[in-house]
Amino acid sequence: MRKVFPKTGIDWPALEAEMAALSDEDIDWRHGRAPLYVFHGSDSAYEVGRQAFMKYFSENALGGRRAFFGLKRMEDEVIEMGLDLFQAPDGAVGNMSTGGSESIFMAVKACRDWARGQTRLKEPFNIIAPFTAHAAFNKAADVMDLEVRRLDTAADRRADVGAMAAAVDDSTIMVVGSAPCFPHGVIDHIEELSALALDRDIWLHVDACVGGYVAPFFQRMGRRIPLYDFALPGVRTLSADLHKFGFCPKPASTLFYRLEEDRERGLFHFDQWPNGQFSTATLSGTRAGGAVAAAWAVMHHLGVDGYTAIARDLAAMADAYVSGIKAIDGLYLVADPDLTIINFAADDFDIFSVAEAMGTRGWLPGLTQNPKGMHAMLSMFHETGREEYLADLESCVEQVKGTNSQSGLKAVY
Ligand SMILES: Cc1ncc(COP(=O)(O)O)c(C=O)c1O
Missing domain, CATH: 3.90.1150.10 (Aspartate Aminotransferase, domain 1)
Structure with a gap:
């Protein structure tokens, strides 16, 4: 039976009890x-994230430039800390997004727009990815009329770079590597993918959504972690989610571009409507201010x-x-x-x-x-x-x- 919109309002204690009851059957x-x-x-990271989120509960990161200057500063600093962590060269830039799927979407959009300016690349464009790449690449490709060619991985479950190289053709705009891939938790051979991307002049996106904010610290504690970041010259964009192993509240991801001009390609600009210039680096318009503030606070809290x-x-x-x-x-x-x-x-x-x-x-x-x-x-x-x-x-x-x-x-x- 359809839920009826209540005529009179219900106070918080009753709502709180009802909400708790609704989650009674949830997985523990x-x-x-x-x-x-x-x-x-x-x-402590959980608590700092929660408190910081609530402090900026109503602010909207969409208005960071025009109204919420503190929030804008925090977002810039989150990005600068990420650039530092991922060994990005001077001139590299980035922005926050609401999640891994959105970061991947924007990287694919920037790449698609770059490819449109390359006369040697023929439409319809394709992306070459290992079978293990996240479904978000297909989601982005679906929206943008691109094809994703998924290839079997090598025996170690990492991307088979030889097979990927053989699959690159005149319509290939991007190759994908994960750090690590979600299904098996292994980091692809990003160093080889970087060489392939440079050799064929195509875009390499490293999907470090799940591992980006934890792998550098595994490395610091002495684990052998294969190279996967901007230290490799072929890495053009990299996505890393704060709301996963950055231990920040949802929704929070980061997308980094080696070149400022690529971020420009990721942006959406429009002014042919009554409210004038509208520019965003994300698919979303409104973004939770709390998520930006919480990411800033958790990163500073943990260090x-x-x-x-x-x-x-x-x-x-x-x-x-x-x-x-x-x-x-x-x-x-x-x-x-x-x-x-x-x-x-x-x-x-x-x-x-x-x-x-x-x-x-x-x-x-x-x-x-x-x-x-x-x-x-x-x-x-x-x-x-x-x-x-x-x-x-x-x-x-x-x-x-x-x-x-x-x-x-x-x-x-
Ligand atoms: C490797 C990888 N990429 C992308 C994503 C998508 O992230 P989100 O669910 O935040 O959109 C995930 C999610 O688990 C992931 O593991």
Whole structure:
């Protein structure tokens, strides 16, 4: 039955109680039972982000230049800190957006507009990406009438750069690499992609949406992280999400351009309407001021030392998950994760049946297809539930092993 718009207003205490009741059946994500969607770094980063968000709850980042100068300054500083982190050369620029999909969209738009000015490039344009690239590239391509050619990865689940090079033709405008890819958590061979992009004079976008704000700190604590940022000369744009492993409140992402003229290509300008000049660097018009303020505050609160300390905790936790999973007979990691995304599979029994059994125990299953696997993007929410998860996983594997069980589950993001 359709909800009726209430005639008289309802006070907050009653609304609060109703809202709590509405979420009664939610997955217990605070205790690590959701393998995606939510992130946690530290309690203090959470609290600083929340407080800062609420302070700028009503401000609109769209009006940063004309009305909310403090917010504009904060956005500029978030970008400058990101440029510093990603080793961008002088002259590089960037802007915040509302998420990874939007950052990717704007990078593709800038690239498409650049390509239109290159007479050697023939429409319809295409983008060459590994099978593992995020769906957002197809979303952008769908809107802009571009084609995405997804190629199988190499045996290590990283982009097969040789195959990508062979697929480049007169209509290829962009090659994509992920740092890391969402399905398997491995960083593509960005150094080789950079060389390919320079050699063929095409755009390389590095999608560091999920790993951008954590990989540099894994590196600082001594982990071997392959190069993926502007230190590589072929990297033309890079997206990195603050609302993931930057531990900032949603919605907050960053998009960086090596060249200022490319950012200009990403902008939308229009003045043929009554309100005159309208210019944005994002698909969105209005943007939450709170998200900008919170990102600024969390980055300052944690600093390099704070992010490195969280990276240390994350790495220890991810290692414990990996060894716990490897210790369960019949399970193996699809790839050795570079950061904290894990994907594991089984050859002797149906892994989706295991996932289904985990679902009945209150764990939202993360699933991948081609190959079939179970998936989790681990943040500090997952430390609390780790032992219980591994114990349940072992028992669900035992339950499924030796049966011909075939789950009807499908991989869903
Ligand atoms: C590698 C990668 N790119 C892009 C995105 C899209 O980000 P968003 O959901 O913020 O649009 C994600 C989301 O998980 C991702 O993992």
